[in-house]
Amino acid sequence: MQPMRKFFGIIMAILAVLAIIAVFGATYFLVIEPNNINKPDIPKPLLPENAAELAEQGQSVITPTHLTYLLNEMDGYKLKAAPISKNPAVMEFYLTDTQTYFTTVVTDNIPETMAGKAVSPDVRLSGTQQTIITILNNDNIITAIQAELDRGTITADILKDAKTLGFKGYLAIYDLFS
16 A cells, blocks of 8 residues: 555646746736737838938927837837736837937737826837937848947836736846846
């Protein structure tokens, strides 16, 4: 009887370990780093032919549509509301040359940008219109964003704690900023 009890104990321990692995694996893949989300089809918005010249003159060229497109290309559609508080993922864009703020909220995996300062953003990205124009004129948006981050023409300020950012899915776009 003793060997049977020992065997049963080993089987139960193995099942417990497998259950723990399954729970943590499901949490990671479904909550923290979701990969099975379809990217929304957000067309690339056009810029005026003389966008760089207009931006140099201090005119506003970048619109909420441009920033929505950029965030979507950065995999921002993978962001989501925190599971307990239900607070949505909020990014703030600050254009330093025009001193203009834009707020992007991701709802149901669709980013939407509007003019104005965010109330409680998770992350703030800052840069000039010229930087955004350079990125939008590039064929590979991700490479262009990474190059601008490396040059320091875009800054990213993390405004919330790591746990909040993790629950909202920011790990999906973390590699871009690291």
